């Protein structure tokens with residue numbers, strides 16, 4: 292008897308159902324729980340009030356990232372420096388008290404492993420194929436790059452997982468997003484995901500779990516795949532999976548929290564059974580051609596507002612949907628742009644290379660390759676490089692990337708969310724523009740009145756050295 296072909300999502304789902312309710316709601320076992328300072332305080336508070344413990348502290352890992360300033364954290368003598376903002380200081384102190392009281396593993400503010408929660412999880416081998424992983428954070432979708440069913444949850448769900456290691460969920464529909472062929476020079480994983488969202492729209496994935504497939508996805512490194520899965524949420528999907536393969540296994544082998552010895556072999560045998568079976572059905576399929584994707588960027592205040600760098604600011608009248616027309620008009624006003632302007636004529640005053648989308652070592656290498664031997668342009672007032680974790684930072688320093696950046700006029704910072712969102716001192720001033728490797732370009736995202744253009748690390752580096760949005764292929768003499 293042959294069994295019914297299943298998708299990767301269905302296999303992970305089936306392996307985690309504890310109990311199936313009559314209405315289809317299931318109690319799902321959660322293998323991994325990441326915790327940060329913003330969405331956990333009330334959850335711990337409520338556990339405390341109800342006299343509960345954390346059920347599996349060994350499956351829970353906490354790290355501060357959002358509020359932590361990215362300037363030096365210790366003085367010359369190694370003493371910890373205070374956090375100036377009282378709210379951030381309190382949030383940090385609260386997380387420290389909670390992890391100590393509930394016995395949770397913690398990479399604190401001055402730990403060498405501290406970093407953005409979605410950079411730390413994969414890097415440590417905490418994120419594993421076939422596992423369920425949650426965090427009180429929408430970009431938990433990133434971990435799907437390793438073949439984990441990973442999604443963001445709200446604070447009440449954080450409490451539920453802390454107390455029970457389970458969640459009540461309904462199974463989602465699935466959407467395959469297949470990117471065929473190969474990518475051209477200067478086109479990165481970030482351009483792929485921007486092109487996808489440009490095509491499917493910011494709400495296109497609503498109600499679906501996405502599985503990214505195709506030759507382009509297979510050819511990406513795990514770091515590139517993390518960039519793609521990270522922005523699943525910007526495309527409306529709560530989770531975005533990529534089937535684990537030899538690239539995934541090679542990435543995970545030997546990571547501190549990955550299984551070892553016989554347990555590794557056992558895990559590997561199961562991981563190899565996870566990819567979607569031939570003949571399994573997705574509810575929807577979207578396809579793109581890799582060769583059609585250019586270095587891309589956003590012009591507006593929604594992540595779906597994507598154009599190739601060779602393009603122009605669109606005319607709102609060109610949108611068939613009246614709601615979209617109004618939104619585009621408003622976006623252009625906020626962004627200070629006029630229809631028909633060439634994207635490459637737009638000057639930028641701020642550069643941000645960082646965030647859980649693009650702050651891993653390969654991102655920094657791609658940016659450094661562009662910056663090497665060049666200088667940050669005069670009109671650029673702030674140019675930040677914020678490594679995603681302490682380990683990324685150290686690796687970059689060992690490779691001399693920090694010197695390439697600082698000699699060019701960039702600031703080399705401590706790990707954290709930084710200028711991705713305005714929850715810490717790193718902000719884009721009102722009315723100024725930023726070429727940013729982050730994932731959200733919402734109104735006010737990088738500070739009140741800040742204007743964000745989402746780009747790849749190479750494109751952010753190109754903008755830094757020219758002072759305007761620039762086609763990295765032209766700068767590198769590749770066309």
Ligand SMILES: CC(C)[C@H](C(=O)O)[C@@H](O)C(=O)O
Pocket residue numbers: 329330357427428429430443712
């Ligand atoms: C603060 C946090 C809850 C939020 C999220 O859920 O994504 C943040 O990380 C973001 O990127 O907007």
Ligand code: SF4
Pocket residue numbers: 356357407409428430646647648707708711712729730
């Ligand atoms: S880097 Fe940005 S997107 Fe990622 S978790 Fe932090 S705030 Fe959210």
